Amino acid sequence: MGAKVAAALAVAALVALPPLLPKYHLEVLISVLFWAYLGIAWNLLGGYAGQFSFGHAAFFGIGAYTSTLLLLQVGLTPWVGMILGGALAAAFGLFEGYLSFRYGLKGPYFSLVTLAFAEMLRVVGVNTKAVGSSLGLVVPSAKAAPAMFMFSGKLPYYYIILAMGALALALTWKIGRSRLGFSLAAVRENEDAAETAGVDALATKLRAMALSSFLTALGGTFYAQYFAYIDPTISFGPSVSIGALLPAIVGGAGMVLGPVLGSFVLTPLSELTRYALRGRAGADIMLYGAILMLVISFLPQGIVGLVRERRARAGQR
Amino acid sequence: MSLLEMSALTKRFGGLLAVSNFDLNLDAGEIVGLIGPNGAGKTTVFHLIAGFHAPTSGEIRFKGGSIVGSKPHAICRLGLTRTFQIVQPFAGLSVIENVMVGAFNRERDAVAARRLAGEIVDFVGLGPRRDMPARSLTLSDRKRLEIARGLATRPEMLLLDEAMSGLNPTEIDEIIGLIRRIHARGVSLLIIEHVMQAIMALSHRLVVLHHGEKLAEGAPGEVARDRRVIEAYLGEGA
Amino acid sequence: MTWGLLLQAGVSGLLLGGVYGLVASGLSLIFGVLRIINFAHGAVMMLAMYTTYWLFALAGVDPYLSVILTAPLFFALGVVIQKVVIEPNRLAAEHNQLLLTLGLALFFENLALVLWQGDFRTVRVAYSNASFMVGEALVEVPRLVASGGAVLMAVGLFAFLRLTDVGKALRALAEEPEGAALVGINVSRIRAASFGLGSACVAVAGALITPFFYVAPDVAESFNIMAFVVVVLGGMGNFVGALAGGFIVGLAESLGAAFLPGSLKQLVVFMIFVIALLFRPQGLFGGSRGR
Numbered sequence: 001m002g003a004k005v006a007a008a009l010a011v012a013a014l015v016a017l018p019p020l021l022p023k024y025h026l027e028v029l030i031s032v033l034f035w036a037y038l039g040i041a042w043n044l045l046g047g048y049a050g051q052f053s054f055g056h057a058a059f060f061g062i063g064a065y066t067s068t069l070l071l072l073q074v075g076l077t078p079w080v081g082m083i084l085g086g087a088l089a090a091a092f093g094l095f096e097g098y099l100s101f102r103y104g105l106k107g108p109y110f111s112l113v114t115l116a117f118a119e120m121l122r123v124v125g126v127n128t129k130a131v132g133s134s135l136g137l138v139v140p141s142a143k144a145a146p147a148m149f150m151f152s153g154k155l156p157y158y159y160i161i162l163a164m165g166a167l168a169l170a171l172t173w174k175i176g177r178s179r180l181g182f183s184l185a186a187v188r189e190n191e192d193a194a195e196t197a198g199v200d201a202l203a204t205k206l207r208a209m210a211l212s213s214f215l216t217a218l219g220g221t222f223y224a225q226y227f228a229y230i231d232p233t234i235s236f237g238p239s240v241s242i243g244a245l246l247p248a249i250v251g252g253a254g255m256v257l258g259p260v261l262g263s264f265v266l267t268p269l270s271e272l273t274r275y276a277l278r279g280r281a282g283a284d285i286m287l288y289g290a291i292l293m294l295v296i297s298f299l300p301q302g303i304v305g306l307v308r309e310r311r312a313r314a315g316q317r
Numbered sequence: 318m319s320l321l322e323m324s325a326l327t328k329r330f331g332g333l334l335a336v337s338n339f340d341l342n343l344d345a346g347e348i349v350g351l352i353g354p355n356g357a358g359k360t361t362v363f364h365l366i367a368g369f370h371a372p373t374s375g376e377i378r379f380k381g382g383s384i385v386g387s388k389p390h391a392i393c394r395l396g397l398t399r400t401f402q403i404v405q406p407f408a409g410l411s412v413i414e415n416v417m418v419g420a421f422n423r424e425r426d427a428v429a430a431r432r433l434a435g436e437i438v439d440f441v442g443l444g445p446r447r448d449m450p451a452r453s454l455t456l457s458d459r460k461r462l463e464i465a466r467g468l469a470t471r472p473e474m475l476l477l478d479e480a481m482s483g484l485n486p487t488e489i490d491e492i493i494g495l496i497r498r499i500h501a502r503g504v505s506l507l508i509i510e511h512v513m514q515a516i517m518a519l520s521h522r523l524v525v526l527h528h529g530e531k532l533a534e535g536a537p538g539e540v541a542r543d544r545r546v547i548e549a550y551l552g553e554g555a
Numbered sequence: 556m557t558w559g560l561l562l563q564a565g566v567s568g569l570l571l572g573g574v575y576g577l578v579a580s581g582l583s584l585i586f587g588v589l590r591i592i593n594f595a596h597g598a599v600m601m602l603a604m605y606t607t608y609w610l611f612a613l614a615g616v617d618p619y620l621s622v623i624l625t626a627p628l629f630f631a632l633g634v635v636i637q638k639v640v641i642e643p644n645r646l647a648a649e650h651n652q653l654l655l656t657l658g659l660a661l662f663f664e665n666l667a668l669v670l671w672q673g674d675f676r677t678v679r680v681a682y683s684n685a686s687f688m689v690g691e692a693l694v695e696v697p698r699l700v701a702s703g704g705a706v707l708m709a710v711g712l713f714a715f716l717r718l719t720d721v722g723k724a725l726r727a728l729a730e731e732p733e734g735a736a737l738v739g740i741n742v743s744r745i746r747a748a749s750f751g752l753g754s755a756c757v758a759v760a761g762a763l764i765t766p767f768f769y770v771a772p773d774v775a776e777s778f779n780i781m782a783f784v785v786v787v788l789g790g791m792g793n794f795v796g797a798l799a800g801g802f803i804v805g806l807a808e809s810l811g812a813a814f815l816p817g818s819l820k821q822l823v824v825f826m827i828f829v830i831a832l833l834f835r836p837q838g839l840f841g842g843s844r845g846r
Binding site: 099282 | 592640643644647648649650651652653654655657658659660661662663664665666667668669672673772776780783787816817818819821822825826828829832833834836
Binding site for chain 1: 367368369388389390391393394398399401405406407408409410414417418419421422425427430466467469470
């Protein structure tokens with residue numbers, strides 16, 4: 001009962017407090033929710049299906065570039081561009097996934113292939129003038145135009161990412177209790193046994209891939225509209241790929257709230273580090289590296305996993 | 318038409334001939350025991366039937382249709398499933414969740430799947446432990462779990478691979494009882510087993526495999542007295 | 556497309572290929588014995604390059620000579636890393652072990668960034684610009700020395716594995732971990748030594764290239780990817796394959812650079828990587844227990 005009250009309070013705070021927050025705090029909170037969202041998207045493939053992608057930036061970048069290019073070239077509103085970007089990313093994800101899973105790539109080899117694909121897209125981006133090469137693309141943001149996903153002030157963006165996060169969370173929760181969720185868990189735990197129990201491992205993994213890549217791409221569009229600038233390194237580079245998986249690993253892969261908790265721990269920490277060691281580029285990532293090692297060593301199930309274990313042990317006494 | 322038909326089934330791994338020209342028919346309602354010394358190729362036969370390996374040559378027909386080249390999940394949907402020699406539970410899931418994976422083959426809805434899974438869990442005697450994580454089960458319970466998971470897919474035929482290895486005499490008796498109850502529900506069974514007393518008691522028919530070839534086939538009593546069979550078991554590097 | 560250009564590309568490729576081969580040999584050794592894909596391999600190389608740079612900048616030590624110091628130093632670092640970070644987690648799930656080395660890589664790469672910023676540094680020695688012609692191709696002496704030195708070290712490693720007791724223990728552990736323990740091999744010490752040796756290899760490679768390659772934190776990433784491609788191509792755990800693969804990848808990269816504009820040559824390497832992973836994961840030459 002205490003947990004439910006706490007949860008309700010947290011949700012209420014997330015909805016009601018932001019208009020009262022000073023600008024900097026609001027920005028950090030947006031950042032927290034943004035990485036939580038990406039983590040939730042990654043979690044569908046990584047935590048639930050057990051396929052650890054090291055190249056999710058590929059889908060992020062496809063989303064960001066698709067909506068931005070459509071906006072700049074054709075004037076299409078990013079609200080629609082976002083969906084198209086998602087569809088394109090899902091198609092790419094299915095391609096990447098089919099190639100990998102059909103040829104039996106598992107574990108680290110799958111991770112390496114996803115990394116390679118993301119890097120390939122980055123190299124193509126850097127070398128293609130039509131998409132701005134390494135100079136990137138600037139997203140117009142001077143005037144407010146809600147229909148074009150452009151807002152003055154940060155608050156609207158906050159509520160958008162909050163809504164996106166909430167929807168992704170709800171989707172994850174629903175899937176977890178559904179037939180697909182059980183298939184994912186089975187494939188993750190033991191693929192051969194899953195097949196014997198009637199689970200089509202390939203189709204299951206591909207479904208997870210399509211969902212995960214679609215959602216990640218939406219995050220790419222959000223980023224483009226919020227920060228008003230994208231380039232190949234930001235969009236397809238390791239910072240997004242790693243940033244997407246860290247919250248899930250730290251918070252608890254394969255668990256609904258894992259990435260959310262993970263982001264609430266990691267993102268403020270990185271902000272603090274960056275603030276404390278101002279001007280020292282890389283200090284926050286260095287911290288992430290250390291945290292990753294510590295979490296794997298001492299908390300391999302993540303924070304949520306630890307809580308669950310404690311509760312299970314308490315329940316058995 | 319037999320439920321399961323294997324003709325001229327052959328499997329070669331590089332230079333090793335694991336299964337050679339194996340014929341076997343199983344009719345609905347039968348319990349057939351597959352025995353033979355270690356390394357005879359029995360589990361390979363299971364892998365071939367269940368779709369984990371493709372045969373080098375030969376045919377496998379289930380309910381009249383060829384299942385060569387089908388993936389294990391498709392074969393399971395047709396009504397044929399197996400257990401593994403070394404149990405393969407979904408360690409991180411609970412007992413009932415394990416069985417629900419199988420149940421989802423027959424029920425799309427989670428509530429219905431849970432109900433079906435619950436019924437099967439009780440049927441195999443794991444009721445009291447339904448919410449325990451699979452990794453905390455004893456070996457005997459894990460074997461039951463594996464069988465339960467297979468049963469939840471509502472198979473017409475179940476392949477049991479050494480379901481009794483590693484169990485003590487009491488547990489063996491319990492599994493024998495379970496197999497009989499499964500058979501009574503209309504499931505045909507092909508059983509690999511080394512525990513002789515169990516397989517003699519259960520089987521309508523025995524098939525002996527040796528070096529990948531069928532050595533003998535017939536009623537349990539006959540096969541047990543067959544000189545070649547005795548030699549195969551005792552004559553192997555004893 | 557003149558023959559001269561092709562010859563040049565070929566020569567450049569072979570020259571860098573030797574270095575790739577050495578880097579990959581270290582990675583291959585680590586995989587063969589520890590069965591982990593060491594994401595921090597490039598980062599260790601980068602640290603070795605910085606060490607070489609600082610030895611040169613602060614004490615005037617010639618980069619080639621500094622190998623005498625860096626090799627044992629990084630052997631020791633490798634042993635420490637293995638004992639402190641990797642060994643305690645050796646029973647963890649495969650993907651977790653991968654994340655572990657990823658965390659290490661992130662830590663090292665950004666440590667360098669924090670300490671020394673992202674500016675490119677270079678080691679300029681008297682012979683940095685020495686070169687001679689072979690037909691129409693220019694051969695730069697530092698690259699030749701690097702490639703030759705790398706091949707020498709790789710051959711040395713190979714001989715070490717074949718002829719010495721420790722080397723044989725390493726190979727035994729790679730092939731048959733349980734058997735190795737049963738015949739009395741000190742498993743934990745040999746496991747640590749494998750990471751130490753792999754790190755020493757990559758450190759030597761790093762030192763050898765400083766006369767002509769810039770020193771910066773992002774060097775870690777580029778060589779990391781290269782090492783993976785070479786190891787996958789040559790076969791995980793196959794040292795001869797790593798060396799051969801190094802030359803193949805080096806050639807592919809420089810041919811790519813000759814034909815494709817900008818940095819698209821990287822695409823060639825990545826495509827080789829993906830194709831190798833999909834169609835021949837055991838490598839062109841067969842690895843130890845592919846996957």
